[in-house]
Amino acid sequence: MIIVNSVSIKDLSVSFGSVSVLKDLNIEVADGEFLVLLGPSGCGKSTLLNCIAGLLDISEGQIFIKGKNVTWEEPKDRGIGMVFQSYALYPQMTVEKNLSFGLRVAGLAKAEIQQRIANAADILQLEPLLQRKPAALSGGQRQRVAIGRALVRDVDVFLFDEPLSNLDAKLRSELRVEIKRLHHKLANTMIYVTHDQIEALTLADRIAVMKGGLIQQLDEPLTIYNKPRNLFVASFIGSPAMNFLRGKLTEIDGAFSFTAADLTVSLAKYETQEKLTNERDVIFGFRPEHIAITDKPGQKGLSCEAVVDLDEPMGADSLVWLKVAGKPISVRVDSGRRYMPGEKVFLSFNPAMASLFDATTEERI
Amino acid sequence: MSATTRPNTIFKNLNAKVAAIPMIATVLVVFIGCTLWTVVLSFTSSRSLPELTFVGFDQYARLFTTPRWNISAINLGIFGIFTLVFSTVIGFILAALMDQKIRFEGAFRTVFLYPYALSFIVTGLVWQWILTPTFGIQRVVRDLGFETFTFSILNNQRYAIYAIVIAGLWHGTGLVMALMLAGLRGIDEDIWKASRVDGIPIWKTYLFIVIPMMRPVFITTIVLISTGIVRVYDLVVALTGGGPGNASEVPAKYVYEFMFRRANLGQGLAASTIMLTTVLIIVIPWALMEYRGGKQK
Amino acid sequence: MTAISTLPTEPRGKRPTRTFAPATIMIYGILLVAALYYILPLYVMIVTSLKGMPEIRLGNIFSTPVEITFQPWSTAWTSACTGLYCEGLKVGFWNSVKIMIPSVIVSILIASVNGYALANWRFKGSEIFFSILLFGAFIPYQVMLYPLVIITRELGIFGTLTGIIVIHTIFGMPILTLLFRNYFASLPTELFKAARVDGAGFWRIFFQIMVPLSAPIFVVAVIMQVTGIWNDFLFGVIFAGSKNVPMTVQLNNIVNSTQGVKEYNVNMAATILTGAVPLLVYFFSGKYFVRGIAAGAVKG
Numbered sequence: 001m002i003i004v005n006s007v008s009i010k011d012l013s014v015s016f017g018s019v020s021v022l023k024d025l026n027i028e029v030a031d032g033e034f035l036v037l038l039g040p041s042g043c044g045k046s047t048l049l050n051c052i053a054g055l056l057d058i059s060e061g062q063i064f065i066k067g068k069n070v071t072w073e074e075p076k077d078r079g080i081g082m083v084f085q086s087y088a089l090y091p092q093m094t095v096e097k098n099l100s101f102g103l104r105v106a107g108l109a110k111a112e113i114q115q116r117i118a119n120a121a122d123i124l125q126l127e128p129l130l131q132r133k134p135a136a137l138s139g140g141q142r143q144r145v146a147i148g149r150a151l152v153r154d155v156d157v158f159l160f161d162e163p164l165s166n167l168d169a170k171l172r173s174e175l176r177v178e179i180k181r182l183h184h185k186l187a188n189t190m191i192y193v194t195h196d197q198i199e200a201l202t203l204a205d206r207i208a209v210m211k212g213g214l215i216q217q218l219d220e221p222l223t224i225y226n227k228p229r230n231l232f233v234a235s236f237i238g239s240p241a242m243n244f245l246r247g248k249l250t251e252i253d254g255a256f257s258f259t260a261a262d263l264t265v266s267l268a269k270y271e272t273q274e275k276l277t278n279e280r281d282v283i284f285g286f287r288p289e290h291i292a293i294t295d296k297p298g299q300k301g302l303s304c305e306a307v308v309d310l311d312e313p314m315g316a317d318s319l320v321w322l323k324v325a326g327k328p329i330s331v332r333v334d335s336g337r338r339y340m341p342g343e344k345v346f347l348s349f350n351p352a353m354a355s356l357f358d359a360t361t362e363e364r365i
Numbered sequence: 366m367s368a369t370t371r372p373n374t375i376f377k378n379l380n381a382k383v384a385a386i387p388m389i390a391t392v393l394v395v396f397i398g399c400t401l402w403t404v405v406l407s408f409t410s411s412r413s414l415p416e417l418t419f420v421g422f423d424q425y426a427r428l429f430t431t432p433r434w435n436i437s438a439i440n441l442g443i444f445g446i447f448t449l450v451f452s453t454v455i456g457f458i459l460a461a462l463m464d465q466k467i468r469f470e471g472a473f474r475t476v477f478l479y480p481y482a483l484s485f486i487v488t489g490l491v492w493q494w495i496l497t498p499t500f501g502i503q504r505v506v507r508d509l510g511f512e513t514f515t516f517s518i519l520n521n522q523r524y525a526i527y528a529i530v531i532a533g534l535w536h537g538t539g540l541v542m543a544l545m546l547a548g549l550r551g552i553d554e555d556i557w558k559a560s561r562v563d564g565i566p567i568w569k570t571y572l573f574i575v576i577p578m579m580r581p582v583f584i585t586t587i588v589l590i591s592t593g594i595v596r597v598y599d600l601v602v603a604l605t606g607g608g609p610g611n612a613s614e615v616p617a618k619y620v621y622e623f624m625f626r627r628a629n630l631g632q633g634l635a636a637s638t639i640m641l642t643t644v645l646i647i648v649i650p651w652a653l654m655e656y657r658g659g660k661q662k
Numbered sequence: 663m664t665a666i667s668t669l670p671t672e673p674r675g676k677r678p679t680r681t682f683a684p685a686t687i688m689i690y691g692i693l694l695v696a697a698l699y700y701i702l703p704l705y706v707m708i709v710t711s712l713k714g715m716p717e718i719r720l721g722n723i724f725s726t727p728v729e730i731t732f733q734p735w736s737t738a739w740t741s742a743c744t745g746l747y748c749e750g751l752k753v754g755f756w757n758s759v760k761i762m763i764p765s766v767i768v769s770i771l772i773a774s775v776n777g778y779a780l781a782n783w784r785f786k787g788s789e790i791f792f793s794i795l796l797f798g799a800f801i802p803y804q805v806m807l808y809p810l811v812i813i814t815r816e817l818g819i820f821g822t823l824t825g826i827i828v829i830h831t832i833f834g835m836p837i838l839t840l841l842f843r844n845y846f847a848s849l850p851t852e853l854f855k856a857a858r859v860d861g862a863g864f865w866r867i868f869f870q871i872m873v874p875l876s877a878p879i880f881v882v883a884v885i886m887q888v889t890g891i892w893n894d895f896l897f898g899v900i901f902a903g904s905k906n907v908p909m910t911v912q913l914n915n916i917v918n919s920t921q922g923v924k925e926y927n928v929n930m931a932a933t934i935l936t937g938a939v940p941l942l943v944y945f946f947s948g949k950y951f952v953r954g955i956a957a958g959a960v961k962g
Contacts, residue, residue, distance in 0.1 A: 057676060057677050059676060062673070062675075071675070071677070072678070076564025081562065082558070084558065085555065087555075089559075090560075090574050090578075092577040092578065102565060106564055380783070381779040382779075384778070384779040384783075384864070387831070388835060388839065389791055396801060398809070399809035402809040403806065415808075462689050463693070467690070473693055473697060475948070476700050477696065477697070479700070479944055482943065484894075487936055490933045491930075493917075494710065494723070495703060500719075500723055501723055505723060540955060543952055602895070606918060624808055625900070633808065637805045640805065641801060644802055
């Protein structure tokens, strides 16, 4: 079977002078997929998006869109639409003109233009706004017009460059839902750049976590969340952040445990037993919700005593800070019970949901 | 401040008021006082000394029947229109070219802008020398073999004012370029990206998107140039001295001559009031617009 | 998720760019022609000032000097005539220095304190006065000249150094005040509030908090005033008095009121000498000069 991927990026590198921004990237984006490029600022995610759009020249490699080699094509000929962080609406034109300008320049027939605008206006509920200018629109409305401008181009691939980061928190979560709904409705391929992990986790079919011009991990959101491939991905994803403890692996009768100071956790349930070796320096990572607080000691080898430092009630749940092996860790618990500073409690670990990283390579074991 | 038991509003924030005394004095005495004095006295028959014999609009009536004034006013119009149009157009084009990520941008900028650092006197004298028919451009072209070539605008009653336009453009276009370039750099880069994705050619992007977006920059620039134009004085003094004859006289020079040389104060004051009116016609709508724009934000 | 392998292998890598694309040639072409127009007068000034008079009469203004002579420069500096006197431009130069230095200091002192008061210590009416001050910057000087002559004469400072310094301070005030006010207003207000909570007063905050943070804007102000005052002609003619004639006025007299044979080389040497101060300021200050221009242009 031949699958023509919507966007494929092959051996892509970008460098400005001697500074290498993207290094030998390979990504295949399936038709109709929602791919999120996630990473801290300067990781190269926007550069990659601009390369796909054709707004930046690449140094090495190739880009295919719908099976067509577009490496040297102008943006307008690539079959893409793009939504920008600042929306980049043409301020002195009405919404309708904003939507139609590109089409008029391309010389489309009037009726066709009208039809496409009507269609986009219908999908995005823009009809009442068509005769207004961008200055008279709210942030969310501008956002919709910007999407509309991509929509009327009748393209296969939508590119989003941090489209929500200029908005306040409430509006952001509303529009996030709208974008997801739009994706379901249109079923286009969408590539979406953001530094907001919640956006990434909620929107994406797959997430590419980037750092230093390299893709750290490209997987489905839950895989990224639960099985981060390296320490960077583990610490970047998740809020509150994953807990990390440095320690050693110890083998007793073929059974491995993680030890750090006075703490010992049995790793019998950890997913990849075969890679564990004795005396290896490791980092033990576990998310705040993958550990439980109990009043009595739990199963031997999976439990330890800890002293409460403080708790932070956050409404639906609470975050309790404790000291384990001399290091502060956080635990997510039901907000029903408050914990007092100095209180002695027991923790029980769930190694099946934990992550082990090599202390030197920081790669997942 | 603390010495008074009952807070007195005059002594509140006293230091700031003391610091502002020079400004308050300048505003009240110079900008308001002197201007009013000039406007009021322009309705009197003052000659060598100011006097308070009011004669209505007599001075203005005389002004507009004086050929020298009318020449000055027309010259200002010619100089103004040419300077405004050319400096805006050339300044914008240069700025747009400079904005194409060119090499040696700093060097070009330095070259375009240095005349602005020079005084009008220096500017006028250099161009006087370059335009001198016997040694300047006319001579150079004739020496190249074009024996009948004439470019003696300095000696020509009809064209002398254009010599001032040429020198004025040399002096000020760099400034316009710098302002326009700052305006262009202020345009959101995403706009350019969006127009590229939309497939809009560069010249259309400039014409239909960027220039309309730069409206405030254009207006501010035009107001600045215009008020400078009305004031033009030193350049004329240095370049043509108002000559040949009165051919390149301008209002500011007329004012100076009648006030300080000819002891005909009433004429000078009336002429300067006309200058003031011209500036007000330019500045007030702009100020109102800026004010309203500022309020909207 | 594997892609097919029948995709074409080219194009790949960098988009091929022609180094000498027509558009590039046009851009640089226009810029170079424009640059030539701007450079030429400076070039003509320099070559003319280095030629002897016979060579000027024979050659053309663009030709490089066959025999370089610095005689015109020394003549311009020491013995060029302004109608009555033949003491050279040096007189005007030192007059301009005498006018410029105190004018720059006084005008910046007053405007900086004033801008600070307007930015941080607003009082009732301060904004109105400031608006009128800015508006005043647009009033043609000619409108205020005669009454100012009367006022300075009454004060006994007409035609004196003090007189011209006062005039420069007055007319430099709008733009300088704007410059300082906007700059001080752009500093974080927390800084000002914290200093007030700590008990510092008007002057202490100004000298110990604001001024140390404001070196760049003072540089901009100095550059603006040095070039502005050096280049002034109108005020110098009227207010400076015959003993303090500034360099621009003297230069104009040398070139435009000499009788008999014009010494073009001396004139050009004198012109360069007069333009040298602002030009040097410009070439060495670059960014600050542009910043001053921008500050002057972006009102409000």
